[in-house]
Amino acid sequence: MQLSAAPYEERLTAPKSWWLISFLVGLSMALILLPFGTLPMLAGLVGGTAAAAVMASSYGSIRIRIVGDSLIAGEAKIPLRALGEAHVLDPEEARAWRTHKADTRAFLLLRAYIPRALRVEVVDPDDPTPYLYLSTREPERLAEAIREAKASA
Numbered sequence: 001m002q003l004s005a006a007p008y009e010e011r012l013t014a015p016k017s018w019w020l021i022s023f024l025v026g027l028s029m030a031l032i033l034l035p036f037g038t039l040p041m042l043a044g045l046v047g048g049t050a051a052a053a054v055m056a057s058s059y060g061s062i063r064i065r066i067v068g069d070s071l072i073a074g075e076a077k078i079p080l081r082a083l084g085e086a087h088v089l090d091p092e093e094a095r096a097w098r099t100h101k102a103d104t105r106a107f108l109l110l111r112a113y114i115p116r117a118l119r120v121e122v123v124d125p126d127d128p129t130p131y132l133y134l135s136t137r138e139p140e141r142l143a144e145a146i147r148e149a150k151a152s153a
Contacts, residue, residue, distance in 0.1 A: 007066050008145035010136060014060030015113045022052035062109070064134055066145050069153045071120075073109045073134055080150045083132075084121035086143035091115040094135075103130050111135040118142050 026049025033044035062074045071078045089097060094117040098110065107122075107129050118139040120132040136142050 007149055008142055009063065009065040010138065010142070012060060012062045012064070012111050012114060012135060012137075014056045018056040018060070018113075019053065022056050023049050025049065025052035060111075062111070064109070064136060064142065066149050069149070071132075071146065071149075073107070073132065076107060076109075076132075078107075078122075078132065080146065080153055082122055082124035082127060083146060083150065084123040086121075086146050087119045088139040088143055089117045089119055097133055102133075105129055106131050106133055108133045109135055120146065 026045045026047070029044035029048030030041045031044075033040040064071075064073045066072070066080075069080050071080060071083065094115060097117065097119055098108075102108070105128050110133070114135040114137055116136065116139050118132075118134045118136050120134065120143075122129045122131055134142070
């Protein structure tokens with residue numbers, strides 16, 4: 001079976017401020033190693049910055065995409081036939097679904113630095129997951145892509 005090109009793809013990259021924080025971690029390491037000399041200080045600056053940048057990059061490398069007849073959100077691959085209605089959540093509603101409205105059985109793809117989200121109901125009777133909560137910068141576009149992919153499948 002040949003998979004079609006992805007009608008939707010989004011990478012949830014880390015915010016720009018995290019890269020500044022990565023540099024500040026490196027600067028902190030440099031200051032800690034300053035009493036040991038210039039070379040250890042430079043190694044601390046480079047090593048600390050690189051380690052913090054790798055952590056920020058790996059956390060921000062998660063993707064949401066639709067490929068063929070599946071929604072892929074991070075490591076989860078969900079068939080579109082198992083998905084029901086998609087609900088766009090504004091920042092207040094998204095916060096509510098992350099906190100007091102949350103169901104412990106739900107699949108949550110959370111990124112604290114993204115205020116909006118999409119909640120997609122799971123209609124598969126064999127799946128105990130009631131819904132997917134997906135942090136996304138473009139929830140309307142993702143909901144539309146899910147609707148279009150389900151209609152064409």
